[in-house]
Amino acid sequence: MKTGLSIIALALAVAAPSILFAQDAPTEKAADKAKTEKPVDYTPQTHTTKLSGTFGGQRIAYAATIGETILKNKDEVPEAAIVTTAYIKEPRDPSRPVTFLFNGGPGSGTVWLMMGAFGPKRVAIPGDARDDGAPPYPIVDNPDALLDVTDVVFIDPPGTGFSHLIGKADPKNYYGVTQDAKAVAEVIRLWLNDNGRWNSPKFLGGESYGTTRSAAVANQLMNETFNDVGLNGIILISTVLDFAAGADTPGNELSYITNLPSMATTALYHGKASAPSVEQFAEEARQWAIGPYAAALLKGQKLQGEERAAVRRELARFTGLSEDYLERADLRVTPSRFYKELLRDRGLTIGRLDSRYTGKDYDNAGEEPDNDPSFYGIDAGYTAAINSWARDTLGFKTDREYQSIGNVGPWDWRIGGRDTNAYLNVAPYIGQALRENSGLRVFVGQGYYDFATPFFAAEYALSRTGIPQDRIEYKYYGAGHMMYLRGEDRHKLAEDVRAFIRAR
Template sequence: MRKLSLAVALAALMLGSVVHAKEHDDKKDKPEDKPDAALIQPQSSESEGSVSVEGKRVDYKAVAGTLVLDGNGDKEDEPQVSMFYVAYFKKGADTGTRPITFIYNGGPGSATVWLHMGAFGPKRVVTSDDTHTPAAPYGLVNNDYSLLDASDLVFIDAPGAGFSRLIARDEDKGKRDEQMKERRKAIYSVDGDGHAFGKFIAQFLTKYGRWNSPKYLFGESYGTTRSAVVANILENEESIDLNGVILLSQILSFDNSIDGSQFNPGIDTPYITALPTFAATAFYHRKLPQQPAQLEPFLREVEQFAIGDYAQALMAGAHLDAARKQAVAEKLHQYTGLPVDYLLRADLRVTGGMFEHELQNDGGLTTGRLDSRFSGPSLDPMSKESEYDPQSSSISSAYVAAFNDYVRKQLKFGQNLNYRLFADVDHWDFSHKPPGVQGEALQQSTNVMPDLATAMKTNPDLKVFLNGGYFDLATPYFAADYEMHHLPIPDALQKNISYAWYPSGHMVYAHTESLKMLHDNVARFIGETDNLQRK
């Protein structure tokens, strides 16, 4: 496994699949090895199918293809990136009233196989619930919880991922390499990525005549970061009002990252907001000194302790006296199952990686990060932190194999092309220029809360639906809840935000019962917000 740069390491809390991002080597397949004239022409392949969603048949047309995005300013006529998508259109629907939802994973730089093959596409790959999925052949079944009953769907791969490619056209290799370097710098960044997705959506609306359709964004993990940026770009640069923004496993402010907390001394919020997820995980693995009867009442109790006595103890810093520190450690032991002496030696501050390594270390097991219901043999029982994610190792192969087979055999796209799970984004630029900032982007921990707030204030009808899993140690649900309740918006706009939590992890949909709940909740949200706009 390649070592992560600090920036990527701090960002690794995002997409469920980001852990795998650095477990392969993109550099074996560089686009700049030779100019590819085919990239500058949009490609597409059409097919047809049907899906049964909770007993209701939906016939659809599928289009797998690419759109080519040009640059800005003096490069506005110069192709920059070819972005791959798979769109599903319900047959016979009125495109003027039929909702359309743009869906993407995060990474940053991830393909969207996870949401496509696990959540809302017409076919779903079958994986084990909380254990390692056996090797191929994998099951690909009708997705009873595809979102096609509620909306047309557009799954988008980030630039450089999937079949999406950055474009460099010069015949001279040296100049082409320099072009590619410029492309990466411009696009592999918070703002460059956001503008690329904004351009793609606007171009897609034109190509398929969907300007008057109800429009939704659905992002997972870093995709929620992207959604905040894109929502503001669409609202305030492209004059495209959205009906709704649906967020799954949210992170808007990276200061709230429990993974990056060890690099961020003086910021105690991540420890506070991760505690309920630590407690949920200990509950699941029966590591608590006294096992509660039910999860959710227990979590409400832990949440109150987290924002009360625990927060006060951490804020006291070196002023915290020994007796009070001992009392807090003993309470943390009751809520996490970690030994009191361990908690004291950690100064009451346990990172996600420490917790994942320590919780089941007495049995030689590492606890999952993206879904802490999973466990796997520890690579090094003497390590301070976990060294891999058992959940990622348990299901990734199934998703990759299923999509590579499906896209070529059923969608008829990608023959002789390499489908990249991740783009080569080792040097992603996390600086960001929020709304209202003049001059250069801010060199600080990424925070796109102002972007979502600005989109909501400039479109006060915009509705936001936040979803998260109780067993997600990458983007803890209580951190997402904290962010939403600290958005810089008027109190009156808080009513535009709704919430749903699930007994699952980062990839909520990897748990079948949670997938059904997610589908039903999102379909209801789209139906209610669509109808609201028509009144």
Template sequence: MKFRFLFMFLVLSGYGTVSMAQRVPEADSAVTTKHQVSSGGQRFAYTAKTGTQPVWDDKGKVLAAVNYTYYTRDDVRDLGKRPLVISFNGGPGSASVWMQLAYTGPRLLNIDDEGYPVQPYGFKENPYTILDVADIIYVNPVNTGYSRILDDKADRTLFFGTNADIRYLAEWLNTFVTRHNRWTSPKYLIGESYGTTRVSGLALELQNAQWMYLNGVILVSPTDLGIKREGAIEKALRLPYFTAAAWYHQQLSPQLQGRDLEDLLTEVEAFTLDKVLPAIARGYSINPGEKAAIIEKMSAYTSLSTTVIAQHNLDISTSFFWKELMRSEGFTVGRLDSRYLGLDLKDGGERPDYNAELTSWLHSFTPAINYYMMNELGYKTDVKYNMFGSVHPWDRSNDNTGASLRQAMAANPYLHVMVQAGYYDGATDYFNAKYNMWQMDPSGKLANRMSFKGYRSGHMMYLRKDDLMQATKDIRDFIRASTPKEGQPAKY
């Protein structure tokens, strides 16, 4: 009798699907809720479905549960024509909270217009959500969000590695698309940071192993995508980012500071490729006078002293730059977004004590996502939401994801790629993102299907309101441009 009463209490309390009394998620669960939002000049209803879907082995045994949130607009009559955006974040151990609550989703983190935390913590409607033009699924890979390995004997290498991650997620997406009847929908992948490695590899894996063809891939603050850049090229490509960060903090000369940022960066990019790269490559063989002139110019473009640049043999590491740029004023600058300032124990040293931007982001995102999942989406569980989960050791070998994305584009004439990058991102900087594009397609045969968009913020450029407005507009434009006219064949 007592057990029966407890069971009825749980059902009536709404815990029949996702239980609060467990520390691991159910393998297969879902909670569905109804909402409204205004975007694109319209107010419309949408459905949010959040839950878990299993990962099986080859024999059908459940190994893990992958947590997702799926948003669909309610007044859509033909899902076959409705774009589906599949969203991943990075890490590789990071949940998909960042873009869900601050970029493309229907709810927006409560922050100020530049992206800094404010209280009370929480969220509001996102008037810039792309849900007006596309449905969205946010996927949390194993050990991120509420996703977990369920079989204690499961081989961790099936999940934690560049290529393993791509393989199991492609299989998982096949199941999701089949369950939700989205095979005929135009499909897009969007990934941020390590998520760009993930979606670049997925583009080819979905195409070759799941026979699922995409219309577009959006790379937000991309990694190196397995494209090698050791030696002189790695050292030289940092310079335009240094200029952008120095410009933002008004450390440059009045003449340079008065220039428009993007106009100045065009000049610095040319100097980097034409002067700095060959100078570093030549090492001690360079003419001393030529070397001194290049150091003077680098000093002007970064605000670092000629002495410091000479002492580093023209090779300024990013970690040293974050410490050095504002050292005289007692601040460090952020790694992922150099607009953010930090305070170290000592002004001396070679690198900052902590990442000022990341602590700021966790400050505002963590309470918001936990409150949102339970109170608005009705997902009630004792499983901890992992902002960052343990996915180590991560096997990074055989990363050919940039080449995979190029191959997918070559084999699929419908497939377009857009890169979005913030000028103040010092971890995955914008100039290296451009270099990716040049090296992925050195022939230029795919150039008309590749585009670059730069923004005046950092790694998560959408945290700044002006960039959120522009970046979501850019996504809408990209979706429209990459949706072929009815009956248009995929051929060269």
């Protein structure tokens, strides 16, 4: 592999001068070709289906519109077709709230939030940490959908779902924290124009990387142009804002601190720890992690003797791992090792997205799992559901595959014109938005069994300097990253978000 890459690099290096020369002095033939080349002609499709359902206890007629929004470059050449799926109560009311939602990845389509939590239909797969099995997967009414309190627009960003780049559009202009946020913000502005909703109360939200996107999009809507879009609320579900807090790299002690409470709740769930309640154990773990454990980690190799032994005993109590294992790990256990080690005595691994799930590896000898049982346990059902709903019920016609998790790499992680790969943190965007908009509030929903976006890491990111605390609301759920998989938590999440929207 290295040899092949070296050959490619050498070829590019040799070709570079001629490429640069061609750009500086285009040939006459190239100029003639540019003059005669036809502009991209792309006709967007839109389909509206009239439906009805009972949501939040109310019978509601609504229009479901799936369609493409075309983004153009400065020369008015179409570059991206962005698919939105809007659910609008009828008769239409321009003073009603509208909520814009997306998922994460980056590269994830909105299938998860739409067919799992807030859309009018959902896929019925097991919510008790069992896999979804084989088709057919029931698509059922979702009384927890939000149409009784808000119209909802699901957005598939470039490269996700059915959304795609057009013609010779450069992926570098769309695949990145800021580039992606600009595209989504433009889609929102165009939707407000086309639907006469500029003065509606507006909410913005996402799941996982969608929370990162929410912060970046809010910045684009409220701070980056003079054509501001005021927001009433930002909804963060399974939050990741400060990427350093979860970077499992040698020398980064913060990750061990922010993951510890999730290890504690997981150990309790699987019977490897004991406590009166998950809430109490989580709080006890928070306080120990930010106090004695943090101090111990910062001492490095100077931590010795009885002080080290006391920390090791407490770490074993919280994590359910043996003191011998913790000593061999130097009191620092990465999540991937924890997934494999916690239930090794039972021959099982646990999930990353949802640590309630268990799986069985090829053998029991490795130090990391073969795969994530909490992802392969649900993905087939969701993929089948979104394709059936969008194509067969809503009438979207395309030969393209729906990208549940699309390839949008390489992703540009820089923000603010700076190379922030070492410390990407978009939480300051939310702080600025709260400081400059007194009517803005933030909802944060976290699962106790989520290692993709640990709840303590979300709390840490939003407790930093410059972020007003009085308008941030936290809610917790007894499941993982996609807490709505569990029926009880899906209903609780919907009720919590309803209350958040009503309280504007």
